[in-house]
Amino acid sequence: MDYVYVYMLRCADGSYYVGSARCGLERRVAEHNAGSYGGYTARRRPVTLVWSQSFQRIDQAIEIERRLKGWSRAKKEALIAEDWDAVQALSRRRGGQPRGA
Incomplete structure (x- = not known):
């Protein structure tokens, strides 16, 4: 079964970033550290995974991600x-x- 992850990263500047991963958590964190997609974390590398939770359904993960961002x-x-x-x-x-x- 494929899981969807909601995760929180601590950025080099001490800020936090909340996101979700459908392609595997380790891969997604590596993409953040490589600056693959630009955006918030690309300017604040390196990032460190500080929290994550897996979900079986994408809608559950999206709901939690939105909550945490607030x-x-x-x-x-x-x-x-x-x-x-x-x-x-x-x-x-x-x-x-x-x-x-």
């Missing part, structure tokens, strides 16, 4: 760290900071 930096970092309490707390606040921070 997340704050703090929430993305909580996901990378697998800090589910922080992800949940950051989901409740619009400003991206948990209460009392």
